[in-house]
Amino acid sequence: MNNQVLVLQEKEFIKITNRGQLLKILDHIRNVNTILNITFDNDKQIYSSSLLDIDEKKHLLKLDELTPPQGHENIKKNISIKVHCRHSGNESKFTLKIKKIDIENDIYYYLTTFPNQIYHYQRRDSLRVAPALMLEPEIVVFKNGFHTEGKIHNISYSGVGGILDGPSVPEIDETYVIQISLNAESPIITKIAMKFVGALGHKGKRRFGATFIGLSTEDEQRITSMVNKIQRYYIRRGNIA
Template sequence: MPKQGSIPSFFLSGRHRQHSLIFTERLLQSMVREKSPLLVFFETHIHLVYSSMVLGADRNDNSLLLDPLNPEEGNAHLVPGHSLFLHGRSSGIETGFRARIRGISEISSGRAILLEFPYETYHCQRRETLRVPLPIDLPPIRISTRSGHQELARLADLGAMGMRLLVGARDENGLPQRAFREDQIVLLPGIDLGTLSLPAMTAKVVHLEQAGFESGLPVLSLGLRFLDLSEEISESLATYVMKKDVERLLMARDEHLA
């Protein structure tokens, strides 16, 4: 059922306003890949909030496709020319968009809501949630549990407060991996990232899920939160993550202009 609600206050500040259409398209395409839920706010006399999902975005075609509103009665409130505010997450970061309604469109999988490409974008890069992917050629690290179990893990992505690792989903006997569980404490070795070296530290497993296959073998994704970083290392890590995120954005822009 729809619920009463209002647009989160931090989107009402110009501080988080973005002005790059390339950046907006990148955020929307990330939400398509992640299949992240979306809240839809009508900016008229209607004060109900509906849930949806981004199906596609193309700034060159001036289009944004959403799942039909749930429940279906929400579609009756769609008035061409009126604006919607969309609130979701891209890579775990709070993201908001304003876009004008064009109508209902037919696509291969059924009906979809057709909007113009967003004319306003808000992206709240909270330091504790921003993550950047790590180069795939970084050597694996060996992590340990307090019981003494050790496992090789590949570095996947990094944030100011934690990181994500990939480990084999099966143990050396071919049985399902049971060495890790949520809320477990693990020991990390020192990690050399080139321009930043992280010391050995402890971390808590906060997320654990299947993450597809690598080289034909199933892997698990371990989401970790750092527990004992010094203030100096925390500041250096936050700076590293923000710098790498800017580099990614500039690279995406240059690829588009090439």
């Protein structure tokens, strides 16, 4: 694994230009019925729309009629619009060129070109990624009279999830100590609050989810760096969480 750590600064948008990655982001925006905030160069007012359809063959997007109504009047006078939206922990900004205005069932819609680029940001509070680059770091979870080992399957800035080997079963809402082994680096040792425990049905293994408690500044930075590096990897591959 490349040991270079890429740390995202707060609100750093990544420029996405790969067509496959652009399509994945647009698909997600459409599938979760994201509200699109639309603005024009000559108007500070924010209008609302939604992405109705994606025509991959013709490279066109279909947008719903702008609201409030003044937005529709403005779109007739402009050749492009600026789009800003938040969707499932992601935030995206891009520009679209208007190709056609039409009406269907008494409601206007707009056909636009695909964006040439999308500026994409993954909000810190909801990012959760599978640590493929980390080869599932090994963990030890323990407290007085309790000890079990396992592996991480996903990690975020605020918590961790994975598989515990058993046979000991942690209790929900109890505080434990977790030791996360990161290859040749010194382990991260911190407290967690257990939020979920579920049986896998074989060999006593159990799924778990927990939130970090009282991370030291150093460990917080190490986890942030780890998650940011994995995030960049997935975004560049087009695998948006």
